[in-house]
Every structure is written in structure tokens, then in C-alpha cells.
Amino acid sequence: MSDDLFKKIVSHAKEYGFIFPSSEIYDGLSAVYDYGQYGSELKNNIRSYWWKSMVQMHENIVGIDAAIFMHPTTWKASGHVDAFNDPLIDNKDSKKRYRADVLIEDYAEKQFEKAEKEVEKAKKRFADNFDEALFRSTNPRVLEYRKKGEEAVAKMAQMLEANDLEGVRQLIVDLEIVCPISGSRNWTDVRQFNLMFETRMGSVAEGAESIFLRPETAQGIFVNFMNVYKTGRMKIPFGIAQTGKAFRNEIVARQFIFRMREFEQMELQFFVKPGTEMEWYQKWREERMKWHLDMGIPASKYRWHKHEKLAHYANAAADIEFEFPFGFKELEGIHSRTDFDLNAHQQFSGKKLQYFDPELNESYVPYVVETSIGLDRTFLAVFSHAYEEQTLEDGSVRTVLHIPHFLAPIKAAVLPLVKKDGMPEVAMKIVEDLRQEFMVQYDEKDAIGRRYRRQDAIGTPFCITVDNETMENNTVTVRERDSMEQIRLPAEKLINVLSEKLKPGKL
RNA sequence: GCGGCAGUAGCUCAGUGGUAGAGCAUCAGCUUCCCAAGCUGAGGGUCGUGGGUUCGAGCCCCAUUUGCCGCUCCA
Numbered sequence: 001m002s003d004d005l006f007k008k009i010v011s012h013a014k015e016y017g018f019i020f021p022s023s024e025i026y027d028g029l030s031a032v033y034d035y036g037q038y039g040s041e042l043k044n045n046i047r048s049y050w051w052k053s054m055v056q057m058h059e060n061i062v063g064i065d066a067a068i069f070m071h072p073t074t075w076k077a078s079g080h081v082d083a084f085n086d087p088l089i090d091n092k093d094s095k096k097r098y099r100a101d102v103l104i105e106d107y108a109e110k111q112f113e114k115a116e117k118e119v120e121k122a123k124k125r126f127a128d129n130f131d132e133a134l135f136r137s138t139n140p141r142v143l144e145y146r147k148k149g150e151e152a153v154a155k156m157a158q159m160l161e162a163n164d165l166e167g168v169r170q171l172i173v174d175l176e177i178v179c180p181i182s183g184s185r186n187w188t189d190v191r192q193f194n195l196m197f198e199t200r201m202g203s204v205a206e207g208a209e210s211i212f213l214r215p216e217t218a219q220g221i222f223v224n225f226m227n228v229y230k231t232g233r234m235k236i237p238f239g240i241a242q243t244g245k246a247f248r249n250e251i252v253a254r255q256f257i258f259r260m261r262e263f264e265q266m267e268l269q270f271f272v273k274p275g276t277e278m279e280w281y282q283k284w285r286e287e288r289m290k291w292h293l294d295m296g297i298p299a300s301k302y303r304w305h306k307h308e309k310l311a312h313y314a315n316a317a318a319d320i321e322f323e324f325p326f327g328f329k330e331l332e333g334i335h336s337r338t339d340f341d342l343n344a345h346q347q348f349s350g351k352k353l354q355y356f357d358p359e360l361n362e363s364y365v366p367y368v369v370e371t372s373i374g375l376d377r378t379f380l381a382v383f384s385h386a387y388e389e390q391t392l393e394d395g396s397v398r399t400v401l402h403i404p405h406f407l408a409p410i411k412a413a414v415l416p417l418v419k420k421d422g423m424p425e426v427a428m429k430i431v432e433d434l435r436q437e438f439m440v441q442y443d444e445k446d447a448i449g450r451r452y453r454r455q456d457a458i459g460t461p462f463c464i465t466v467d468n469e470t471m472e473n474n475t476v477t478v479r480e481r482d483s484m485e486q487i488r489l490p491a492e493k494l495i496n497v498l499s500e501k502l503k504p505g506k507l
Numbered sequence: 508g509c510g511g512c513a514g515u516a517g518c519u520c521a522g523u524g525g526u527a528g529a530g531c532a533u534c535a536g537c538u539u540c541c542c543a544a545g546c547u548g549a550g551g552g553u554c555g556u557g558g559g560u561u562c563g564a565g566c567c568c569c570a571u572u573u574g575c576c577g578c579u580c581c582a
Contacts, residue, residue, distance in 0.1 A: 191508085451542090
């Protein structure tokens with residue numbers, strides 16, 4: 001049922017110029033999409049809502065726009081070179097895929113467990129006069145198991161370091177590792193999956209340096225920490241915000257714009273005094289949820305997901321999940337990243353990345369609380385929640401996008417009730433006035449009802465209609481999208497009245 | 508990456524080897540003083556792409572690409 005709804009939403013997004021498959025005339029490109037004439041407006045409006053509420057509305061937050069290309073060492077310091085490179089192997093019988101390094105580590109773990117069992121057995125056998133340390137260091141079976149495990153891990157590390165994938169496969173074969181599902185040893189080659197896109201900088205192929213397209217925007221903020229701190233005269237606690245594209249070579253990317261290989265993030269890195277990070281983590285959790293609810297989307301569509309298993313850099317992490325047509329999925333992450341990133345960059349660069357605290361009269365590496373939200377995912381959340389096929393009282397059906405007014409691509413359409421008696425000219429004059437303030441459209445084609453429906457389909461909150469009465473006293477009707485109710489206003493009051501209704505939070 | 512299903516007009520789809528269709532949408536005109544499915548006319552498809560079988564392929568076969576579902580992956 002929700003699959004059908006989701007298909008309709010995808011079709012609607014294309015049919016009305018919100019989202020197109022990338023380079024569609026060449027059959028498209030897997031998991032890449034383009035934003036169309038209305039989609040880019042909606043996306044810009046969401047980005048702008050974020051930027052205003054994060055940067056403009058906070059005294060102590062500034063925004064930057066770092067480049068997508070970064071020095072290759074950045075990704076060693078951040079951990080992405082290690083974490084985003086997985087050697088994978090498939091079992092041909094069970095069709096299951098495993099991380100080759102995990103298989104070998106599991107093998108080693110089993111050997112260690114066998115050694116422990118020997119120790120346990122001996123402990124029972126010798127009871128009171130058992131010297132465990134001596135047993136461990138002398139018993140041949142214990143030594144043998146431990147040696148097998150340690151050697152396997154050591155060999156693997158050596159091979160991965162040398163990028164010897166064939167060697168890793170051979171190691172799996174030699175260790176007689178079997179697939180836990182099929183029990184067979186029928187393995188494919190080991191393949192390296194690099195989740196970072198790689199390209200070359202420099203036009204001469206031989207001398208070109210291999211660089212990566214950033215897999216997250218956060219590092220552009222961390223490497224600029226000192227620049228912003230010094231030139232912006234920032235005092236802790238302070239934040240640096242950024243929106244921009246990031247790239248991940250996902251093994252499978254699916255579900256429309258939910259998981260794309262090229263996507264846009266909106267991130268805040270908030271630098272705080274060590275030890276205060278938990279209160280800021282709480283504060284930003286509240287603030288970010290409020291941001292979502294202020295769009296007018298009901299709280300029931302959101303839920304928290306607390307990370308039990310934390311990433312290597314975090315000491316607390318939670319996701320805001322949204323109920324998409326295909327279920328609750330991650331929309332935004334709020335992470336307490338400790339001083340992991342700045343410390344790492346400090347080490348790799350050899351440059352001091354510290355804040356001098358005038359109150360303590362000492363320097364420290366600040367802790368970081370991050371809020372990181374997917375712009376494309378927020379677009380999908382707003383768009384899919386807005387979509388409704390509404391059955392009216394007369395039994396007819398209209399497709400309407402209940403996009404929050406202030407985010408709508410087109411704010412108002414100006415429509416002459418009929419295409420004669422001078423109404424088109426008056427309507428076009430109103431369009432020229434409103435255009436100074438909002439995205440507006442003029443439409444005179446077809447019956448008025450049909451034109452209302454067309455605007456409903458792209459989520460235009462207001463339709464302004466010029467009729468006979470306008471010709472007499474210069475008043476117009478304003479029809480609101482969701483209620484379909486009309487009010488009559490003097491044309492010269494339109495800008496003021498609409499501006500008020502188009503503020504965030506007004507629905 | 509593996510397995511299954513699918514790709515025909517902007518959208519939804521019909522078309523079982525013999526001249527490419529429908530509804531909606533779009534455009535032009537008419538009608539219309541307020542909520543689509545009134546009237547007239549028009550435009551738009553080398554049937555995802557490339558090969559093959561056949562006198563003849565949208566339809567059968569192979570490859571490829573894109574999408575969907577299930578695995579897998581998603582620090």
C-alpha cells in the first residue's frame with residue numbers, strides 16, 4: 001500500500017518538474033537525480049530555512065563554504081581511508097557477502113576461544129594448585145591456538161597494508177574458513193570496495209595526484225577551525241555551519257533520493273569546552289527537533305533513535321528518524337564527537353588546533369557537538385508528507401501538495417477569472433508587483449477550477465483571482481490551498497498580507 | 508555485487524510475430540464570474556540501448572543499462 005503511495009510520489013515529482021533521473025536521455029545514471037524547476041526552488045527554500053535558523057539566528061554561529069576537494073591527508077586523519085575501505089568476499093553457494101577481514105578476525109577469535117577452553121579445562125582438573133599464568137605460557141595446545149590466531153591476524157594486516165587481495169583470499173582458503181551459512185569453502189575473489197570517489201588532480205596523467213571527493217562536509221569545517229576562530233574573533237562556545245555536496249560510492253543506492261551517490265548535507269560543528277559537551281548535546285537535540293516541528297509536520301512523524309554502538313569518534317549519538325512512505329529512516333544525526341577530529345588533524349598536520357580560554361588562562365582542544373542533516377532527505381520528507389490525493393465533498397479528487405507555505409516553490413499564482421474585459425492586463429500588473437517579493441506565476445489558460453488544481457499540484461499556497469469586482473474597486477480574491485477558502489482584499493495590500501502569511505511557522 | 512520482476516507519449520497503462528494505441532497531461536482557439544474530466548483542432552513515440560532469430564520483432568533469444576523487491580552493504 002505504501003509502496004503504491006511511494007510510486008505515486010516519485011511519478012508526481014517527475015511529472016510536475018520536481019525531480020528527474022539524471023541524464024535520462026542516456027538511460028539515466030544509477031542513484032543520481034536532478035532537481036527540476038520546482039524541485040530546486042523547494043530545495044533552496046529548505047536550505048535557506050536551515051541557514052537562517054542556524055546562522056542568522058545565532059550570535060555565535062558563522063557559516064562557511066569549504067571546497068569539495070581537500071588535501072588527501074584529511075581523509076587519513078578523519079579515519080575515512082581506513083573505515084571506508086572494505087575488502088569483501090562472496091560465498092558462491094550461499095550467495096552471502098562478508099568482509100574478508102571480519103572472516104579472518106572471527107577465525108582468530110575462535111582460536112583464542114579454544115585456547116581459553118583449554119585453560120578452563122585445566123583449571124577444573126588441577127583445582128586448587130593451578131598456576132594459570134604458567135599454564136598459559138607453557139601449555140603447547142594453548143600456545144598453538146594463540147599462535148594460529150595471532151598469525152592469521154598479522155598476515156591479514158600485512159596483506160591489507162600491501163593491498164594484496166589475492167593473498168587475503170588465499171589466507172581464507174588456507175585457514176579453511178567456511179561460510180557460516182552454507183558451510184562451503186567456495187569463495188569468490190576478494191574485492192576492495194572504496195566508498196570514497198577518487199579522481200586525479202593535475203592535467204598531466206603521470207604527475208597527477210590522486211584525490212577524493214569529500215564523503216562528508218564536516219572535515220571542511222575542522223580544517224578551517226583556526227581560520228574562523230582567529231579571523232571571526234570567536235569565543236567558545238561557538239559554531240561553524242556549512243551546506244554542501246558530499247559523495248559516497250554506496251554499494252547499493254536505492255529508494256529514490258533517499259540514498260544517492262551525490263548528496264547534500266547541512267552541518268553544524270559546535271565547539272565547546274571539554275566536559276560541557278553533554279549539555280550542548282542535549283540542547284542541540286532539542287533545538288534540532290524544534291526546527292523540524294516548526295515546519296508544521298506533526299511530531300508523530302518523527303522519532304529518536306539512540307545509537308547503542310558508537311562510532312570511533314563519538315561519546316554520544318542519536319538520530320532523528322522520519323516516517324517516510326517506506327518506513328522510519330534516518331534524517332538527521334546529532335553526535336558528540338569529542339575532540340577526535342581536531343586532535344587527529346592536529347597530529348597529522350603538526351599544527352596546533354587549540355582554543356585559548358581567557359577565563360582559565362590556558363589552551364585546550366575543544367570538544368565538538370555536531371548536527372548533520374541530509375538536505376535531499378529533508379526534501380523527501382517534506383515532499384512525501386505534503387502529497388495527498390484528496391477526495392472533496394462533491395466526490396472529485398484533487399492532488400495537492402501541502403508544502404509548508406514558506407517553503408513552497410511558487411508562493412502565489414495570479415489568475416484572471418476570464419481571458420477578456422481587461423482582466424489579463426490587471427492580473428499581469430499584479431504579477432509585476434508581487435514578483436519583486438515572491439516567486440509568482442501568471443496563468444490564464446483553461447477554466448478557473450482547473451488552474452486552481454494545477455497550482456495545488458505544485459503546492460502553491462495562494463491563488464489570486466482578478467474578477468469583475470476587481471475592475472470596479474481593485475480588490476481581488478485570495479484562495480488558500482489547503483482550506484480552499486477565499487478572502488477578498490484590496491490589491492495594494494497583497495504584499496503585506498502575503499508576507500505575513502509566508503513567515504515560517506504560519507500555516 | 509547476487510537472485511527475481513519490469514522498462515511502450517510528460518504521467519498511468521493497453522497492445523501474444525503482420526500499418527504503434529487509450530485516458531489524463533501539454534499547446535492553439537472557442538465557451539465560462541470561482542474549484543479538473545465542456546466544445547474544436549494540434550503537437551508528441553526509431554516501443555530503454557545494442558546485437559541476433561525471422562519474409563517480417565514492441566512481442567522470441569542474447570548482452571547491456573535503468574528501476575522495483577529480497578539478500579548484502581550503509582564508520
